[in-house]
Amino acid sequence: MTILKTVMTEPGDLTAGSVGASRQRSSEPIDSSREGSSEPIDSSRERSSGPIDSSRQRSSEAIAVDDQYAAHNYSPLPVVASSADGAWITDVEGRRYLDCLAAYSAVNFGHRNPEITATAHAQLDAVTLVSRAFHSDRLGPFCAALAELCGKDMVLPMNSGAEAVESGIKVARKWGTDVKGVPAGQSNIIVAHNNFHGRTTTIISFSDDETARRGFGPYTPGFRAVPFGDVDALIDAVDENTVAVLLEPIQGEAGIIVPPADYLPRVRKLCTERNVLMIADEIQAGLARTGRTFACDHWGVVPDMYLLGKALGGGVVPLSAVVANRDVLGVLHPGEHGSTFGGNPLAAAIGTTVVAMLQRGEFQARSAELGDRLHDRLRGLIGHGVLAVRGLGLWAGVDIDPRLGTGKQVSLRLAARGVLVKDTHGSTLRFAPPLVITEKEIDWAVDQFAAVLAEALAQTVKA
Numbered sequence: 001m002t003i004l005k006t007v008m009t010e011p012g013d014l015t016a017g018s019v020g021a022s023r024q025r026s027s028e029p030i031d032s033s034r035e036g037s038s039e040p041i042d043s044s045r046e047r048s049s050g051p052i053d054s055s056r057q058r059s060s061e062a063i064a065v066d067d068q069y070a071a072h073n074y075s076p077l078p079v080v081a082s083s084a085d086g087a088w089i090t091d092v093e094g095r096r097y098l099d100c101l102a103a104y105s106a107v108n109f110g111h112r113n114p115e116i117t118a119t120a121h122a123q124l125d126a127v128t129l130v131s132r133a134f135h136s137d138r139l140g141p142f143c144a145a146l147a148e149l150c151g152k153d154m155v156l157p158m159n160s161g162a163e164a165v166e167s168g169i170k171v172a173r174k175w176g177t178d179v180k181g182v183p184a185g186q187s188n189i190i191v192a193h194n195n196f197h198g199r200t201t202t203i204i205s206f207s208d209d210e211t212a213r214r215g216f217g218p219y220t221p222g223f224r225a226v227p228f229g230d231v232d233a234l235i236d237a238v239d240e241n242t243v244a245v246l247l248e249p250i251q252g253e254a255g256i257i258v259p260p261a262d263y264l265p266r267v268r269k270l271c272t273e274r275n276v277l278m279i280a281d282e283i284q285a286g287l288a289r290t291g292r293t294f295a296c297d298h299w300g301v302v303p304d305m306y307l308l309g310k311a312l313g314g315g316v317v318p319l320s321a322v323v324a325n326r327d328v329l330g331v332l333h334p335g336e337h338g339s340t341f342g343g344n345p346l347a348a349a350i351g352t353t354v355v356a357m358l359q360r361g362e363f364q365a366r367s368a369e370l371g372d373r374l375h376d377r378l379r380g381l382i383g384h385g386v387l388a389v390r391g392l393g394l395w396a397g398v399d400i401d402p403r404l405g406t407g408k409q410v411s412l413r414l415a416a417r418g419v420l421v422k423d424t425h426g427s428t429l430r431f432a433p434p435l436v437i438t439e440k441e442i443d444w445a446v447d448q449f450a451a452v453l454a455e456a457l458a459q460t461v462k463a
Helices: 054-069 114-124 139-150 161-180 231-237 263-273 295-299 345-360 362-379 407-416 439-462
Strands: 081-085 088-091 096-099 154-158 188-192 223-226 242-247 277-281 305-308 320-324 386-391 396-400 422-424 428-431
Touching (some): 114 345, 139 154, 139 320, 139 345, 161 188, 161 277, 242 263, 263 277, 362 386, 362 396, 362 439, 407 422, 407 428
Parallel strands (some): 188 223, 188 242, 242 277, 277 305
Antiparallel strands (some): 154 320, 305 320
């Protein structure tokens, strides 16, 4: 078991942003007199190589219980969250960490956003679940608000992002049979290499990730993969039985890969000309993460179908949706698709509040402005342990010189300094903080990253 040797540095006078916040979120170092805390020390001090401090005992015990009883389908950092607020997470020993992952964009609006939690508390005192066997007074308003945000006619509410993708695939196939006239069982959907749309059996069937695929066959047929960003390959792959092109506008799990400027507009044009549905998986990229409501907005592209999730539930409940016009979603009839929890009153109430917050535009503007700061600071590290920086808004993929360690190793060193990020694809890190983060907090996080890189570079020189 890996337990962090904490080297907390002074974050300075940082407070959370005013967006959606009614309370001050202090990010001052933990008082060393608090039980289980570690006194902040200067960043120039070396990490202890001695035995693990007894103050990590509660984390160690909690992780041991997880290891024994929870299926091992994740390899998390050894940080045990106990509470969170704004852009900060506090562990079971009272150490505070700046969250620069935001639960893969599910916490775009900050941990325990006051506006969202107020809605949740109020709905908990009313009704939380009736299934779709009955109507609720929350479902209609949510669907109407989300349809308006997307500029579409109808919404199919689900729970997880993978459910939204599966539902979108199902709708596209039904549309192909009922509307386009593709013979039953003959439809195909074009996807991109290095995609990430989830880990259900159908989705891994068109994934390049052997870790997610290996041993889980037989795989679902009906998909063709082409290189992301290559429209000519896409043109060659489309035939008379193609019903949809399913893409992430920006590939997240692949390392925050932004496509060429003409890619999505040409995909849109092709889909229109060939009577094929363009499906945009905006589950991670959407809902203000990149500085626009949807990542597709950066290229002036409107897909036929949006797949949404993560931030739609406000970091409180799982909530996802397929959003499209009536000529697409109207192919579903009673009994053909369903979900007991999909569109439940609690999730719908929270989703309505999230949509209202997005309609104001302040989170999009904040992500764009602070994203410029994040990218400027990260690009300043190119040549100092960083090879490349990609992304838009408060979403960045950072390629590290592999000589300095794997992405997981660098993530562990950053966590020891109080910054939480996540690795992907070997030596790439993702920075995706809650959109309530401040400029000072961004600077502090990048300062910690720079210090980790400098230490690794120094060790490489010594070696």
